[in-house]
Structures are given as structure tokens and as C-alpha cells.
Amino acid sequence: MTLIENFLITGALAGAVYALLALGFTLIYGVAGVVNMAHGALFMLGAFLFFAFGPLGSFGLGVFPALVLAAIFVGITGSIVYVLTIHQIIRDMLAVLVVTIGVALLFQQVIVIVFGAVFGSAYQAVPPLLDGYQTFLGVRVPNSRLLVAVVSLSLIAIVWTFISKLKIGRAMRAVAQDREAAMLMGINTTKLYMMTMAISASLAAIAGIFIASSTTTTADPAMWLRPLVMSFAIVILGGLGSIKGTIIGAFIIGYVESAVVVFLPQESFLASAFTLAIMVVVLLVRPRGLFGRRIELE
Amino acid sequence: MHLLEVENLTKRFGGLIAVNNVNFHIDEGEIVGLIGPNGAGKTTLFHLITGIIKPDSGTVRFKGEDITGLEPHKIVNKGLARTFQVVRPFRNLPTIANVLVALRSPRGNKKIEWLKTPERKAMEMLEDVGLSEMMLEPAENLAHGDLKRLEIARALATEPELLLLDEPFGGLSPIETEYLTKSIERMHLDGHTIVIVEHKLHALMKLARRVIALHFGEKIAEGTPQEISQNKKVIEVYMGKSM
Amino acid sequence: MVANYVRRIYTNFATNIIDIPPRLLALLCFFILLVFPVTGPNVLLLYVLTYTNLIAIFAGSWDLLVGRVGQISLGHALFFGIGAYGTALLYKFYQLPMWVTIPSAIIIAVAVSILVGFPSLRVKGPYLALITMTFPLIFVSAILYFKQWTGGENGIAGLPSFFSLQFFVERGFSYSAALYMQKVSEYYMTLLLLLVSGIIIYKIANSKTGIVFVSILDDELASKASGINTTRYKLMAFAISACFASLSGAVFAHILTSIGPGGTLSVALSFLPVIMTVFGGIGTIYGAIAATFIIQILDLYILTDLVPIPMEWHPLIFIIIVIIFVIKWPRGIARFVVEDVLKELSKEREIEERGKHVWKKYKKKKQEATESAPED
Numbered sequence: 029m030t031l032i033e034n035f036l037i038t039g040a041l042a043g044a045v046y047a048l049l050a051l052g053f054t055l056i057y058g059v060a061g062v063v064n065m066a067h068g069a070l071f072m073l074g075a076f077l078f079f080a081f082g083p084l085g086s087f088g089l090g091v092f093p094a095l096v097l098a099a100i101f102v103g104i105t106g107s108i109v110y111v112l113t114i115h116q117i118i119r120d121m122l123a124v125l126v127v128t129i130g131v132a133l134l135f136q137q138v139i140v141i142v143f144g145a146v147f148g149s150a151y152q153a154v155p156p157l158l159d160g161y162q163t164f165l166g167v168r169v170p171n172s173r174l175l176v177a178v179v180s181l182s183l184i185a186i187v188w189t190f191i192s193k194l195k196i197g198r199a200m201r202a203v204a205q206d207r208e209a210a211m212l213m214g215i216n217t218t219k220l221y222m223m224t225m226a227i228s229a230s231l232a233a234i235a236g237i238f239i240a241s242s243t244t245t246t247a248d249p250a251m252w253l254r255p256l257v258m259s260f261a262i263v264i265l266g267g268l269g270s271i272k273g274t275i276i277g278a279f280i281i282g283y284v285e286s287a288v289v290v291f292l293p294q295e296s297f298l299a300s301a302f303t304l305a306i307m308v309v310v311l312l313v314r315p316r317g318l319f320g321r322r323i324e325l326e
Numbered sequence: 327m328h329l330l331e332v333e334n335l336t337k338r339f340g341g342l343i344a345v346n347n348v349n350f351h352i353d354e355g356e357i358v359g360l361i362g363p364n365g366a367g368k369t370t371l372f373h374l375i376t377g378i379i380k381p382d383s384g385t386v387r388f389k390g391e392d393i394t395g396l397e398p399h400k401i402v403n404k405g406l407a408r409t410f411q412v413v414r415p416f417r418n419l420p421t422i423a424n425v426l427v428a429l430r431s432p433r434g435n436k437k438i439e440w441l442k443t444p445e446r447k448a449m450e451m452l453e454d455v456g457l458s459e460m461m462l463e464p465a466e467n468l469a470h471g472d473l474k475r476l477e478i479a480r481a482l483a484t485e486p487e488l489l490l491l492d493e494p495f496g497g498l499s500p501i502e503t504e505y506l507t508k509s510i511e512r513m514h515l516d517g518h519t520i521v522i523v524e525h526k527l528h529a530l531m532k533l534a535r536r537v538i539a540l541h542f543g544e545k546i547a548e549g550t551p552q553e554i555s556q557n558k559k560v561i562e563v564y565m566g567k568s569m
Numbered sequence: 570m571v572a573n574y575v576r577r578i579y580t581n582f583a584t585n586i587i588d589i590p591p592r593l594l595a596l597l598c599f600f601i602l603l604v605f606p607v608t609g610p611n612v613l614l615l616y617v618l619t620y621t622n623l624i625a626i627f628a629g630s631w632d633l634l635v636g637r638v639g640q641i642s643l644g645h646a647l648f649f650g651i652g653a654y655g656t657a658l659l660y661k662f663y664q665l666p667m668w669v670t671i672p673s674a675i676i677i678a679v680a681v682s683i684l685v686g687f688p689s690l691r692v693k694g695p696y697l698a699l700i701t702m703t704f705p706l707i708f709v710s711a712i713l714y715f716k717q718w719t720g721g722e723n724g725i726a727g728l729p730s731f732f733s734l735q736f737f738v739e740r741g742f743s744y745s746a747a748l749y750m751q752k753v754s755e756y757y758m759t760l761l762l763l764l765v766s767g768i769i770i771y772k773i774a775n776s777k778t779g780i781v782f783v784s785i786l787d788d789e790l791a792s793k794a795s796g797i798n799t800t801r802y803k804l805m806a807f808a809i810s811a812c813f814a815s816l817s818g819a820v821f822a823h824i825l826t827s828i829g830p831g832g833t834l835s836v837a838l839s840f841l842p843v844i845m846t847v848f849g850g851i852g853t854i855y856g857a858i859a860a861t862f863i864i865q866i867l868d869l870y871i872l873t874d875l876v877p878i879p880m881e882w883h884p885l886i887f888i889i890i891v892i893i894f895v896i897k898w899p900r901g902i903a904r905f906v907v908e909d910v911l912k913e914l915s916k917e918r919e920i921e922e923r924g925k926h927v928w929k930k931y932k933k934k935k936q937e938a939t940e941s942a943p944e945d
Contacts, residue, residue, distance in 0.1 A: 063695050116896045121695050122641065123895050126843055129643070130892045133840060134885065141881045253836060257706065260699055297714045304703050311700055312688045378790070402796035414791035416784045427784040430777055431796025444777065462931045484796045 035283075035290040037169060043282030044177040045243075047184055047275045049235035049255055050262040052228035055187075058204045058269035059224045062114055063121065065128035067232055068256030069135040074102045074233025075240035075247040076139055079152050086146065091157050095237050099230045106229025107222045114225075115218065132252055139249045150249045154240040176238040183231065184275065191271070200224060204269065254300070261307035267320025276318065281306065327390050329354045329488055329519055330375070330406075335384035337374055337543075344370040345381070346543040352488065352521060357514050359534030359551070360523045363563060367543035368523045369411055372490050376408050377401045388488070403433040407486035411493045411523075413473040415480075417466035421457060422448050424465055424476055428483035437485040448483070455479045455509065471502045475509075482513070489513065491522045495529050503529055531555065539563075595855060602760060606753050614870055615752050619824060621865040622759035623817040624841065626766045628857040630813035631842035636852030637774050638806040639786030640690060643839055644701035648811040650708055650834035651678040652818025657725040657828055658718070667729060671819040678815030679808045686807040690800060705834040712830050724829025728822055731755060755824050762820065763858070766813050771854045773809065782806060837884070844887055847894045 053067045081087045082094035089097070109131055117123040143150040158171040191197035203210040203217055211217055236255070240247050258281070266277025281303055288299040310317060328351035337345040345367045352358055360368050373379040375386050377398040385394045393401050416424050425448040428434050438447050452458045455475040460468060468476065474494060481489060494510070495503050503526070510533055514520055524530040530537070531551040539547040539560050547557045554560055606615060631645050655674025659665050665673075689700050712719045719725065732754040737747035773779055784792040785799050792799050822828045832838075842857065849860030864887065872878045872886075 063699075113892060113896060122698070125641075125643075125695055125698055127892050127895050129836075129840060129843075130888045130895075133837065134888050134892075137881060137884045137888070141879075141885075144881070253706070257703060297710055301707070301710060304707055307703070308688075308700060311692055311696055315692055315696060376794070378794075397798075398790075398793040399796050399798050402794060407796075408794060410791070410794070414788050414794075416787040416791065418783055418787050419780060423780045423783075426777060426780055427792065427797065428795040430781050433796055459930075480795055 031290055035286050038290060039279070039283035039286035041169070041173050041177045041282075042286055043279030044180040044184075045235060045238050046258065046262060046282050047278035048180040048231055048238070050259045050266075050274045050278050051184060051187060051271065052231035052235075053259040054263050054266075054269060054271060054274040055200075055231075056221075056224055056228040057263070058271075059200045060114075060118065060203075060221045061121070062118065062124055062221075063128070064114075064228070065125055065256060066109065066131040066135065066252075067228070067259055068252035068254070069132035070102055070106055070229045070232040071236035071239075071255040072139070072247070072249070072252040073105065073135060074098050074236035075154060075251070076143065076152070077101055077233070078237040078240070079154050079247055080143075080147075082155060084153065084155055091155065095157070095234070098237060099233045102233035103226040103230035106232075107226045109229075110222055110225040115221070118221075132256070136249045136252060143249075152247050154237075154245055154247050156241050156245070157238075170242065172242040176242045180235075180238065183234065187227070187231070188271065196220075196223070257300075257307075258303065261303045263317075264307050264310050264315075265317055267317030270317070270319040273317055273319030328352060328387075329389060330521075331385075331387040332371075332375065333385045333387070335371070335374055335386065336382050337370060337379065338382055344543050345374060347384070348540070348543070348545050350538055350545060350548065352519060354487070354519055355514075355517075356536060357510070357520045357522070357534050359530045359537040360521060360540065361525075361527065361530065361537060361554070361560075362540035365542075366540040368540055369492055370543075371540070372408055372492055372523065376406065376490065399431070402484050402486070403431060405433065405485070405487040406490070407481040407484045407488075408490035409474075409477045409481050409492055409494060411496065413470075413477050415465040415468070415473050415476055417464070419465055420462045421465050421468065421476060422452060422461045424480055425451055425483050428480045431484055434484045451479045451483055454482075456505070470497050471499065474498065474502075474506070478509070482518075486518065488519045488521070491520065491524075493523055493525065495524055495526045507533060527555075598859070599764070606756060610749060612749070612752070613874055614866075615756055617865060617869040618862075619752070619756045619759050620821075620869070621862055622756070622763040623821050623824075624865060625763050625858045625861040626817040627814050628842045628845040628861045629767055629770045629854055630810040630817075632846055632852065632854050632857040633770050633774055633782075634806050634810035635842070636846060636854070636857070637779060637786060638782045638803060640803055640806065641694065641698040642701045642810070643698045643843075644704040644706075645810075645814055645842060646834045646836075646838040647701075647704040647708055648678045648682065648814035649818035649821070649838060650705060650830070651681055651811075652815030652820075653822040653828045653833040654712070654719065654725075655815070656819040656822050657728055660728060661725055662718075667731070667823060671816075671823075674819045675812055675815045678811045678818075682807045682811035683804055686804050690803045690807070702836075702839070705836075705839060709830045709834050712834075720829075722830065724827060724831075726827035728826045728828070730826055731758060731823055759820065759824070762816070766816065767854070767858055770809075770813060774854050778802070778805070844891050847891050 049071065052070075053064065056062050056064050056067075077098035078094050079085050081089050081097050082091055083089070085094075087094070113127050113131060114124055117127060140150045143152070156170070156172040158175050189197075191200060199210070199215050199220055202213065203215060203220055207217060232255075239255070240251075244251075262277040262281055263274055264277075265280060266273030266275070284302050284306065285299040288302060292298060330352040332348055332350050335345055335348045336343070348367075348371065360371070362368050370379070374381050377393070377396050377400070380395040385392055387393065388401070388404060388406055391404070393404065393406075416427065419427070422445070426444055429438065429444045429448060435444075438444055449458060449461065452461055455478060457472060457475055457479065460472060465473070465476065474496070478491070478494065491510075494506060498506060507529060510520060510522070522530060522534065534551055537547075537549065537551050537554040538545060539554060539557070541559075541563045546559050546563065547554055549557070602618070605618075627645070627649055630648075631642065634640050634642055634645075652671075652674045655677050656667070656670040659670040659673055660667075685704060689697060692700060713721050716722075730751065732751045734744070734747045734751055737750045738744065742750055774782070781792070781797055781802055784795070784797065785802055789799050818833060821833070825832075845857045845860040845864060846852075848864060849856030849858070851857075868883050868887065872883055873880070878886075
């Protein structure tokens with residue numbers, strides 16, 4: 029009996045964080061048409077900066093200040109990366125792919141060098157955000173995971189409201205639908221893309237901090253690949269550019285992974301195998317995903 | 327048996343009906359013109375016949391065989407070739423290589439006579455359309471008129487029985503138009519059946535023995551050039567009702 | 570790309586001052602490569618160049634697929650890995666000799682390429698790129714999962730070499746001299762493989778099949794409208810590419826005598842051909858091969874031995890340069906010479922006159938083009 033409750037709760041927790049992760053990826057694609065292969069690298073940077081700013085790192089800040097600081101820092105980094113690289117080649121999707129992979133590999137190397145020099149190793153433990161447990165339906169849930177899920181959902185709700193209600197959000201939707209028309213309306217697409225990139229990067233960073241602190245409890249310089257593939261799988265399933273699709277896709281994949289972890293704990297490698305399989309199947313059978321088109325709230 | 331039979335062909339894009347229940351046939355040895363204002367569905371019709379888009383309903387029969395929805399290359403290899411309204415040359419290849427690609431198709435390759443190399447055949451085809459000077463020139467350096475001719479040479483390289491030309495006179499000077507008219511007549515004499523979509527009505531009317539008129543995806547008239555030019559509905563559509 | 574710019578400068582130089590066709594230059598480079606071990610025992614460089622010979626085959630195979638047919642593969646390490654693991658596993662479990670395991674590994678790689686290619690090639694551009702990126706990951710997951718058979722993270726060791734030390738020791742070489750002779754033999758073997766593979770790939774790229782490849786790259790719809798079964802040609806390219814990539818992987822396994830997932834299936838390895846072709850000119854084949862040498866020698870020898878820079882910094886330098894290159898000169902495709910065609914044309918007896926006339930005109934135009942300032 030507890031297995032099913034375990035499955036339900038684990039799936040929800042996983043889905044929430046995955047949605048946060050994939051949301052940034054969808055945003056920058058929907059608004060700017062950019063497939064950002066460095067998304068996972070920004071995730072990774074967030075985790076590492078959180079470590080550096082936080083209680084185990086050199087700045088020794090509290091857990092929450094470290095989180096906020098890291099998120100802001102990565103957001104700015106995202107904008108800088110956009111301006112320096114993506115902006116010049118934004119029309120060429122393939123060039124963007126190649127360059128962003130380069131950026132991801134670059135981040136990996138820089139982290140190896142910097143963290144190796146400053147902390148002696150680029151493999152670090154990441155502290156949890158909270159201690160203690162709660163119990164739901166007979167399942168023990170660590171507070172940190174609970175917090176992470178709640179904050180993730182809140183952030184998603186905030187972003188959703190931002191896009192649907194605020195002027196800037198509507199500008200994003202306008203640009204997503206028709207770039208030229210939006211420009212003719214006086215929307216500064218460059219500034220808009222920079223802002224979207226900052227938001228996307230911050231979300232990725234926060235997701236990185238959340239997952240590193242609550243699930244894996246470590247940070248390593250090769251950790252950018254899994255979240256990238258995960259984001260991509262979710263976004264392909266849900267439909268590139270559709271926020272609704274991304275959220276639903278995240279929960280579907282979250283539950284699929286939980287199913288494997290809970291019911292087949294021996295075969296845990298199957299979790300990523302299933303995720304990849306879903307992605308491949310969707311690409312072949314219905315490439316636009318469940319709700320694909322350009323960025324839509326509906 | 328008709329060479330080409332189009333039966334109840336329909337295609338919708340979202341809420342827009344591009345081709346609406348179109349019926350017509352083409353017989354061997356004809357030159358048929360296809361006219362209609364922009365958006366009438368002429369190019370879409372070509373796409374449907376040549377397998378680039380699949381129809382929502384209806385059938386296309388070529389030489390008695392149902393070819394509806396087949397892959398484009400399979401249709402070409404049955405003897406049905408087309409040119410594009412906006413030229414699509416292989417810009418990265420030299421001109422002669424453009425023709426060589428078509429000669430590599432199963433059908434094009436089969437029809438190369440014994441003892442002739444593909445290069446020889448390609449050269450001859452380029453001579454036929456007057457492009458032999460540009461043989462080794464990368465296709466992207468060619469002028470618009472030359473590219474139109476290359477487009478036709480490439481289509482002819484697949485030895486089609488039926489040739490669909492989509493606005494072949496587009497953007498041509500009077501001299502080039504003259505030259506192309508003679509080329510098409512020659513093709514016709516060589517035994518090709520030709521369907522031409524064209525806006526330049528004077529050029530088309532000289533060539534076509536029969537004309538089909540489309541409007542909003544429907545066939546509105548069919549007849550000799552004479553009949554069509556006097557058809558009230560056609561005049562209305564081209565001139566506008568307020569005349 | 571800078572490569573095109575350099576090539577133009579070179580052509581300018583070559584036609585005005587010295588009449589050296591590019592073929593001769595390639596021959597010259599090859600001669601240098603052939604002869605260099607005689608100049609003295611530089612063991613590091615020997616190791617570097619042996620590895621480079623194999624990576625050059627890998628890069629050339631990638632260039633054929635991506636540069637000539639336009640099918641973006643960001644997971645090419647998959648085939649390298651299948652080559653390496655194929656031969657290693659066949660040896661480990663069946664103790665088969667190398668002349669059986671290596672071809673078998675290649676056949677497996679080609680079969681896999683067609684299997685995964687068939688559904689994958691139906692999707693375009695970035696989707697294809699991403700789907701190919703996942704293939705090595707899937708393979709690595711499988712390797713890690715079945716670690717009792719594949720050795721997991723640690724890989725497989727104890728693979729047989731191509732040239733046994735005993736052979737040299739029996740002939741009077743000391744142990745260390747025999748080791749050196751073994752490495753020299755391996756070097757020449759890989760050089761030969763590179764020569765043969767490079768020529769084959771180049772010939773395919775410039776044959777009539779190669780023309781069709783470029784037509785698919787250029788405008789796949791127009792190619793279909795010309796009667797070409799583009800799916801079949803794409804699969805063909807995939808298979809040929811996989812064949813040579815797996816060859817380099819299989820040979821690599823027996824030269825290193827031990828393999829692991831890190832060296833054979835990494836993202837970095839998949840990205841390597843991208844770096845090579847950005848420097849060498851994508852689609853040229855010889856550009857990818859030449860660039861491989863320049864970069865690998867730079868990376869593993871010059872910046873390691875001569876001007877020592879810590880290894881972690883090397884990728885930074887190359888990646889930054891690649892990023893700058895791609896931004897400044899987004900992929901421009903080299904003009905395809907299509908040599909087969911030119912040869913055939915000149916063979917034609919009856920039109921030889923006309924051919925000479927056109928060829929002269931073409932050469933003259935080319936001359937004029939290189940005499941005026943090279944635009945960029």
C-alpha cells in the first residue's frame with residue numbers, strides 16, 4: 029500500500045522540479061526560437077555557485093541568501109552569454125546549437141579549473157535547504173524536498189502570471205507569435221530576449237540548486253548533460269513552446285521515473301532509459317508533442 | 327485511357343479550402359494551360375499531383391495507375407516531372423551537376439543511351455536549353471533566366487512523359503519568353519505532354535490548345551484559349567465584378 | 570571561414586609564384602608524415618600522431634555525413650564506441666582474433682547505423698541533432714547497467730596488440746627498443762589506414778553519388794523532385810560514415826589495449842569533429858583531416874610539451890576559438906569540385922574541343938577571380 033502512496037508523492041515532487049527546469053528551456057525557445065544546449069550548464073552553474081556562496085563554501089552565507097545570490101548571478105550570466113554569442117547568430121538554428129554546446133563544454137572546463145584551484149576539487153557536496161521530515165499518507169518526505177516542490181510550483185505560477193498579465197509578458201507572447209510584427213509595434217526584441225534569457229537562466233539555476241541539494245546532494249562538472257536531456261525530453265513531449273505542455277510533460281516524466289524508482293528499485297537505470305525512449309518515440313510519431321506550436325498559455 | 331486523371335481532389339489547410347473538388351484529365355500529346363488569379367490553388371494542385379502534399383480526398387491517376395499520395399521521387403520515376411514556380415536549383419553544385427543529379431534517378435539513369443556517359447547526356451541537355459557555356463559555373467552564379475532554363479533541363483533529364491511547368495515565364499525578358507516558347511513547342515514535338523501554369527496569358531494562349539481556369543480552388547471553366555478568353559466567369563474573376 | 574580565406578591566399582600565391590596544385594601540397598604533407606619517425610625517437614609525438622591518424626578518419630567520416638549530406642550528427646561517438654566495444658567484447662567472450670573482431674565490430678556499427686538512421690532521418694535539423702546526441706548516452710547507460718559484462722566505468726583491458734613485442738625481441742631488439750618499434754609499426758599502420766580511408770571517403774564525396782549527397786544538402790525537396798530517393802541516400806551516407814568511424818574506434822581499442830566509456834563515447838568526442846570542420850572547412854573532407862592534425866598536434870604536443878599549459882586549459886582555448894569562428898563565419902560550404910565530372914568530360918573524344926574551350930574559359934575566370942582582391 030505504501031508503494032502507491034510513495035509513487036504518487038515522489039512523482040509529484042519530481043514533476044514539480046522538472047517543470048521548473050524545463051520551463052526555462054521552453055521560454056527561451058518560445059520567445060526567441062533558441063534551442064539552448066547550455067541550459068543544463070546554467071543548471072550546473074547554479075548548483076556550484078550555491079555551494080560556493082553557501083555554508084560549505086568560501087562565502088559562508090546562509091542557505092537562502094546563497095540561493096538567491098546564485099540565481100541572480102546565473103541570470104546575469106545567461107544574459108551575457110546571450111549577448112556575446114547567441115545574439116549574433118540567432119537566425120541560424122544550427123549555429124546556435126553548436127555554439128551553445130560549446131558554451132556548455134566551456135562551463136564544464138571552467139568549473140573544473142576554478143573549483144579545482146579554489147576548493148581543491150570540482151566534486152563537492154551540496155547542503156540540503158532544510159532539515160527534518162514530514163509524513164504524508166504514511167510516506168516520509170524530507171522537508172527539503174517538500175520545500176523545493178512548493179517553491180517550484182510557486183515560481184511556475186509566478187512566471188505564468190507574469191506572462192499572461194504583465195505588459196512584458198504579453199510582449200513576450202507577441203514576439204513569440206510574430207517577431208516582425210512585434211518589432212513594428214516598437215518592441216525591442218533584443219532587450220526582450222536578454223530578459224527572457226535571464227529568467228530562463230535563473231530558473232535553470234534554481235532547479236539546479238533544488239535538485240543538487242535535495243536529490244543528488246552532490247555537484248560535479250559533468251552534471252549538465254542529464255538536465256539538458258531531461259529538459260529536452262520534457263519539452264519534446266509537451267510541445268516546444270507550450271508552457272502548459274511543458275508542465276504536463278514534466279509531471280508525466282516525473283511520474284514515469286518515480287514508477288521505476290518505486291516499483292523497480294533494482295532497475296533504476298531504466299528511469300533514464302524510459303525518459304529517452306519517450307522522447308525518441310514522440311519525435312518519431314508526433315514531433316510537435318502534446319501541445320506544440322509557438323509559446324501559448326493554452 | 328487518359329494520361330492524367332484528377333478526380334474530386336480536395337485539400338484544406340486549417341479552415342481554408344485550397345483545392346475544392348477539382349476534376350480534370352490530360353491526354354497524351356496535349357499542351358494544357360492552367361490559369362487563375364493568385365491563390366486560386368494552381369501550385370497547390372501541382373503539389374498534390376506530384377506527391378509533395380497529400381490530399382484530404384480524391385484521387386490522382388497517372389497512366390491508369392493510382393498515384394495519390396505517393397512519395398514525390400516515386401512519381402517522378404513513373405514519368406511525371408515538374409518545375410517550381412520559385413526556382414530551386416542546387417546552388418552549391420556546378421550547373422552540369424544539377425542535371426547529373428536528375429540523371430542519377432532510376433528513370434533518368436535508365437534512359438541514357440548505350441555508349442553515352444551521363445556527362446555527355448547532361449552536356450547535350452544543357453546545349454538544348456542554351457546553357458552549355460555555363461556548364462562548370464556554380465549554379466548560384468546564374469542569372470534568373472538561366473536558372474529557369476536549368477530548372478526545365480533538370481526536369482527533362484528524368485525523361486518525363488508528362489511535364490508540369492509552374493510559371494516558367496516568370497521574370498523572363500521578351501527575348502527569353504520567345505526562346506522559351508519555342509523550347510516548349512520543341513518539347514511538345516518531341517513527345518512530351520505539357521501542363522503549364524502561367525500568369526502571362528498572351529504567352530500561354532499561344533502555346534496551349536486547351537485551358538483550365540481555377541478560382542478559389544474550384545474549376546470554373548475549361549475550353550480552348552478562344553473560348554476561355556470570352557468566358558464571362560473568367561473575365562469576371564480576372565477583371566473583378568465591378569466593371 | 571578562415572580556411573577559405575587561407576585557401577584563397579594560397580591559390581593566389583601558388584598560381585602566381587609557384588605552381589603547386591593542392592594535391593601536391595597534400596602529397597608533401599603525407600611525405601613528411603611518412604618520414605618523420607626516421608628523424609629520431611620522439612615518443613610523445615609518435616603517440617600523438619598515431620592517435621591523430623585515427624581521429625582524422627573519424628573526423629573525415631563525420632564530414633562526409635554532415636558536410637556533404639547535411640545530416641547533423643552530434644552523437645558520432647556512438648560508432649567509435651561500437652567499434653571499440655564491439656571488438657573488445659568479441660575478444661573478451663570469444664577470444665576471436667583481431668582480423669575477425671574488427672570487421673565484425675564494423676558490420677555491427679553499420680547495422681546499428683541503418684537501424685537508428687531509418688527512423689531518425691525522418692526528422693530535421695535541430696531535432697536530428699538532439700536525437701543523435703542521445704545515442705551515445707543510451708549506449709553508455711547500457712554499458713554501465715551491464716557492468717558485469719562490460720566492465721562498467723572501468724572498461725575492458727588486456728586487449729591484444731597489432732604487433733607483438735616478442736616479434737621484435739626475438740630479432741635482437743632490447744625490450745625498450747622493441748616497444749619503440751611496436752609503436753612505430755602502429756604509427757605506420759594507422760597512417761596507411763588514414764590514407765586509404767581518406768581517399769575512399771574523398772572519392773565517394775566527389776563521385777556522382779557525392780553529387781546526389783550535395784543535392785540533398787542543398788535542397789532535399791528539389792532532389793526528390795529530380796527522382797532521387799533521398800532517404801536511401803541518407804541511410805547510405807550514415808552507413809558509410811559509421812563504417813569508418815567504427816573502424817577508427819576498433820583500431821583504437823587495440824592500440825590502447827584497453828578502453829572505457831570515457832574515452833570512446835564522450836560528448837567531447839562527439840563534438841570534436843565540429844571543431845575540426847570549423848577550422849578546416851566543413852564538407853571538404855581533406856579540410857577536416859588536415860585540421861585534425863593541426864589541432865591535435867597543437868593540443869597534445871605543442872601545448873603539452875613545448876609550451877606547457879595545463880591540460881584543463883586546452884579545451885577552453887579551442888572551444889573559444891570555435892565559438893568565435895562560428896559566430897563570425899556561420900557555416901559556409903566550400904565549393905564542390907566534383908572531380909569525377911571533370912575527368913569524364915575531358916574523356917569525351919568528340920566534345921574534347923568544346924570541353925577544352927569551356928575549360929580554358931573556366932580556368933581564365935578562376936585566374937581573374939584570384940587576381941582580384943579576395944573578398945571575405
